[in-house]
Amino acid sequence: MLPLIDTHIHLDAPELSGNGFALVAEAVAQGIGTFIVPGVRTAGWLPLLQQAEQHAEVLLAPGLHPAYADQWSPAAAAELVRMSQHHKVVAIGEIGLDGVCGPALERQETVFRAQLQIALEAGLPVLLHGRKATGRLLEILRELQIGQQAGGSWHGFSGSLPVAQELVRLGFKVGVGPILLRTSARKLPRAVVELPLESLLLETDLPDMAEQPEALLAVARKVAELRGCTLAEVVEVTTTTACELFGIDGMIL
Numbered sequence: 295m296l297p298l299i300d301t302h303i304h305l306d307a308p309e310l311s312g313n314g315f316a317l318v319a320e321a322v323a324q325g326i327g328t329f330i331v332p333g334v335r336t337a338g339w340l341p342l343l344q345q346a347e348q349h350a351e352v353l354l355a356p357g358l359h360p361a362y363a364d365q366w367s368p369a370a371a372a373e374l375v376r377m378s379q380h381h382k383v384v385a386i387g388e389i390g391l392d393g394v395c396g397p398a399l400e401r402q403e404t405v406f407r408a409q410l411q412i413a414l415e416a417g418l419p420v421l422l423h424g425r426k427a428t429g430r431l432l433e434i435l436r437e438l439q440i441g442q443q444a445g446g447s448w449h450g451f452s453g454s455l456p457v458a459q460e461l462v463r464l465g466f467k468v469g470v471g472p473i474l475l476r477t478s479a480r481k482l483p484r485a486v487v488e489l490p491l492e493s494l495l496l497e498t499d500l501p502d503m504a505e506q507p508e509a510l511l512a513v514a515r516k517v518a519e520l521r522g523c524t525l526a527e528v529v530e531v532t533t534t535t536a537c538e539l540f541g542i543d544g545m546i547l
């Protein structure tokens with residue numbers, strides 16, 4: 295069986311007290327081959343790069359989370375452009391709009407658009423973060439045709455089937471995480487069943503949504519159970535989708 299790819303995992307999260315990258319070896323033994331770590335704050339970008347250089351399985355999606363949009367500056371933009379050229383960088387993320395945290399949405403949108411532009415210029419896909427701003431996010435994606443030009447994933451998706459279908463139409467993948475495992479989850483299971491398997495990516499969003507990287511296996515099993523297919527099929531298709539989107543070659547697997 296192919297290894298799984300965790301398309302959104304915060305191995306550098308302060309909650310992990312510097313021990314996040316130590317989780318990689320055990321997770322690899324469990325069948326998770328690649329970890330895509332998104333950026334959140336500017337101060338995290340360089341340490342992430344250093345960690346990624348020491349861990350063959352770790353790839354990066356540096357970017358500024360909308361909650362930290364106030365950290366955006368010409369220097370940050372220049373640094374992100376530089377990072378976008380690094381061979382370990384496979385996406386720009388996580389970027390988007392957050393209607394709950396961070397500065398005013400207008401400011402967030404300016405920073406989001408600037409980062410989308412960097413992704414387009416670098417030819418990289420994006421990892422999207424959207425909370426309580428879905429309509430506006432979709433408008434921007436439509437206007438700039440990001441999905442068609444760069445592609446990407448809407449990480450931690452929890453929305454309705456029509457929104458998921460619109461994302462797929464716009465050229466995006468739907469990031470499925472541990473929300474799927476909640477007994478209270480209603481909308482996400484429906485989307486997971488109705489969408490083509492080729493439009494799904496798997497993620498843990500650790501440490502917010504999971505405590506161990508192995509939670510990815512539980513998410514994959516749940517997708518298989520809901521769709522009535524085998525775990526092997528889910529792994530094969532989602533790993534292939536992630537490899538294509540992020541330009542991961544067989545070497546790393």
Ligand SMILES: [Zn+2]
Nearest residue numbers: 302332388499
């Ligand atoms: Zn995240």
